[in-house]
Amino acid sequence: MANIKYIEFNGKEHKVNVPNGLSVMEGAVQNNIPGIDADCGGGMSCATCHVYINDDEWFKKLPKKEMGEDDMLDQAYDPKLNSRLSCQIIVSEELDGLVVQLPEKQG
Template sequence: MAKHMVKVTYIEHDGKEHEIDGDDGLTVMEVAVKNSVPGIDADCGGACACATCHVYVDPSFSEKVGAPNDMEDSMLDFASDRRENSRLSCQIKLDAELEGLVVRLPKFQG
């Protein structure tokens, strides 16, 4: 059975866009790393043990993506320029509902 592809747009802090199709089930961070999107450092490899895959979820997707769990919320305290729509991209798993997801990258990670 073929995996469903989910389109994600990553927007760098300077406005440069990267539109990438990622496999259903991967995280937003995994897709970024596999496709060399600049600005997603992912120092801990997706273990929710750092804040170097911090993204801002486009408000139109906030409800679909949901709120961070307690562990992610604690890690986000280490993110530079945390906002209401801040999430760790290692904690956002792609599925068909997130088709067209847009995330913006902060100027600095960590």
């Protein structure tokens, strides 16, 4: 279990406990946090679960991007160097305290 803070584009914060093994995307969807669409359901096929990891320490600490994630991020709305697809970040104890920022919109 990890406590994850999701910050909407308008600044509204949501702190939720996400069980290990779920993705950061699922943590948002299951807790009705707006701003993560996840149209494809977690298949790394749509880039609508795009988030920013503004804290550089956290960005480096997260498991590295696998092949294909950057290809999808090319298609995301306003991708930046600290962009990730939240469906590709799997929750574990190590992620306790993670903060993710949501983009203005997903597309």
